Amino acid sequence: MGKLDFSPIADTTRRAEIVALLRRAILTGQLEPGQKLNELRIAEQMRVSRAPLREAMRELVQEGILTSIPYAGTFVIDVTAKDIDDAYSLNKVLDEFAIELTWKLRDQRFFDDLDRRHEAVKQATRDLDTTRQIETALQLHGLIYEWADNSVLLETWQRLTSRLQMYFALHQRARNEPVPSEDVHETYVRLLKGNDMRAAQRHAREHIDLDFEELLAYARSLEKRSSKGA
Amino acid sequence: MGKLDFSPIADTTRRAEIVALLRRAILTGQLEPGQKLNELRIAEQMRVSRAPLREAMRELVQEGILTSIPYAGTFVIDVTAKDIDDAYSLNKVLDEFAIELTWKLRDQRFFDDLDRRHEAVKQATRDLDTTRQIETALQLHGLIYEWADNSVLLETWQRLTSRLQMYFALHQRARNEPVPSEDVHETYVRLLKGNDMRAAQRHAREHIDLDFEELLAYARSLEKRSSKGA
DNA sequence: TCTTGTTAGATTGTCGACAATCTGCTTGTC
DNA sequence: GACAAGCAGATTGTCGACAATCTAACAAGA
Numbered sequence: 001m002g003k004l005d006f007s008p009i010a011d012t013t014r015r016a017e018i019v020a021l022l023r024r025a026i027l028t029g030q031l032e033p034g035q036k037l038n039e040l041r042i043a044e045q046m047r048v049s050r051a052p053l054r055e056a057m058r059e060l061v062q063e064g065i066l067t068s069i070p071y072a073g074t075f076v077i078d079v080t081a082k083d084i085d086d087a088y089s090l091n092k093v094l095d096e097f098a099i100e101l102t103w104k105l106r107d108q109r110f111f112d113d114l115d116r117r118h119e120a121v122k123q124a125t126r127d128l129d130t131t132r133q134i135e136t137a138l139q140l141h142g143l144i145y146e147w148a149d150n151s152v153l154l155e156t157w158q159r160l161t162s163r164l165q166m167y168f169a170l171h172q173r174a175r176n177e178p179v180p181s182e183d184v185h186e187t188y189v190r191l192l193k194g195n196d197m198r199a200a201q202r203h204a205r206e207h208i209d210l211d212f213e214e215l216l217a218y219a220r221s222l223e224k225r226s227s228k229g230a
Numbered sequence: 231m232g233k234l235d236f237s238p239i240a241d242t243t244r245r246a247e248i249v250a251l252l253r254r255a256i257l258t259g260q261l262e263p264g265q266k267l268n269e270l271r272i273a274e275q276m277r278v279s280r281a282p283l284r285e286a287m288r289e290l291v292q293e294g295i296l297t298s299i300p301y302a303g304t305f306v307i308d309v310t311a312k313d314i315d316d317a318y319s320l321n322k323v324l325d326e327f328a329i330e331l332t333w334k335l336r337d338q339r340f341f342d343d344l345d346r347r348h349e350a351v352k353q354a355t356r357d358l359d360t361t362r363q364i365e366t367a368l369q370l371h372g373l374i375y376e377w378a379d380n381s382v383l384l385e386t387w388q389r390l391t392s393r394l395q396m397y398f399a400l401h402q403r404a405r406n407e408p409v410p411s412e413d414v415h416e417t418y419v420r421l422l423k424g425n426d427m428r429a430a431q432r433h434a435r436e437h438i439d440l441d442f443e444e445l446l447a448y449a450r451s452l453e454k455r456s457s458k459g460a
Numbered sequence: 461t462c463t464t465g466t467t468a469g470a471t472t473g474t475c476g477a478c479a480a481t482c483t484g485c486t487t488g489t490c
Numbered sequence: 491g492a493c494a495a496g497c498a499g500a501t502t503g504t505c506g507a508c509a510a511t512c513t514a515a516c517a518a519g520a
Binding site for chain 2: 502503504505506510511512513
């Protein structure tokens with residue numbers, strides 16, 4: 001059902017633009033899990049040859065949101081409940097670590113940025129813009145990784161985030177009941193501003209406010225169905 | 231091993247072969263950090279066109295061992311002491327997590343595999359084959375990740391491993407004094423076989439036997455020098 | 461001498477065409 | 491009707507050539 005229209009590419013290298021376009025299409029759920037990406041069709045829509053498109057797809061395969069089978073095709077990854085569970089549990093461990101690293105580096109700029117990102121989530125919530133809501137929530141949570149001053153950790157988190165964003169978008173899309181939310185991030189932000197690191201870590205480990213539990217339940221409900229064709 | 235088990239068919243695409251070749255060249259230090267990869271030259275040497283080579287390079291960029299600057303070139307990543315330190319500290323956290331997940335899944339096959347990999351390290355050590363020594367040591371440590379039954383964690387570890395292997399190979403290469411080792415993995419293996427999970431985790435966190443400290447010292451000693459040209 | 465503009469060479473980015481491979485349908489046989 | 495062989499059609503993988511961009515060497519002018 002992939003009648004998504006791409007607009008022609010503009011500046012910088014085509015490859016980079018293509019990566020951005022495809023990533024966005026996948027993470028917002030415009031390209032559905034399991035869907036095959038037809039190189040010729042996409043290349044024509046973007047007014048681009050297959051070479052940069054294929055290179056872009058190779059990047060996204062390594063990024064973990066596409067999967068490739070030689071001579072068969074490249075597909076959006078399938079989302080299983082196990083995948084989500086795996087990502088969830090690793091995320092908790094990483095959060096705890098990131099908080100530990102960030103803790104003594106916090107300063108006024110950190111708190112300001114924290115508030116700013118928190119506000120962005122609340123704004124998206126008021127706007128009922130669910131896609132942006134997911135995006136901003138993940139950015140809020142990403143702050144501790146950006147401040148942790150550990151490039152490998154940050155990279156790891158960003159890879160995880162891609163998938164998380166895709167999962168959540170999928171979930172939101174399913175129940176077009178759009179708004180989950182009053183302010184679920186309140187506690188998280190307050191603890192990050194406070195003086196009790198252990199409490200913040202505990203909150204991250206036990207109570208994470210991203211609605212994983214519900215997401216998991218949704219994924220399990222999908223598990224029963226057969227895979228869809230083209 | 232008397233039961234008939236078919237492994238997947240070999241990847242018959244040139245791209246996959248190229249990825250394997252390049253990765254090996256980088257991880258063994260044949261391609262040095264900072265070095266530029268000339269597409270035309272490499273393509274000619276491999277008797278391959280630039281298309282699959284470029285796709286392969288794109289994969290390795292995402293894998294984190296190459297870095298690319300548009301219209302300038304693709305280079306082997308530079309190794310800084312900070313990078314190693316970052317990877318090291320994240321590795322400790324992940325090890326601890328992997329041990330926790332693996333712990334209750336251990337069975338006889340796990341212990342057998344553990345012994346087998348441990349033996350492989352000792353064999354490589356006896357052979358004075360330092361490259362293989364690094365490789366097998368990392369495979370030994372990778373066992374807990376393979377058993378942890380968390381695909382995202384395994385993927386993360388494998389990405390980390392690429393870099394670690396590169397760092398260690400670099401280090402070994404520098405001091406051609408080849409042998410570090412009597413059996414430094416003894417304690418690690420013994421604890422993984424035992425009944426005290428906390429002790430195993432503590433060992434992973436505090437005492438990891440991969441010679442990180444020495445590696446770090448070496449990297450810091452390099453920090454003073456300027457970058458080299460082609 | 462220093463700066464600035466130009467130009468030639470080399471290298472990366474992109475394109476269109478061809479080769480290899482897969483998929484599904486058709487055909488022929490039993 | 492069931493089944494294997496074989497033939498299109500479509501799609502991915504690879505190639506060689508061209509376009510865009512960078513580098514550095516050189517010349518002209520202050």
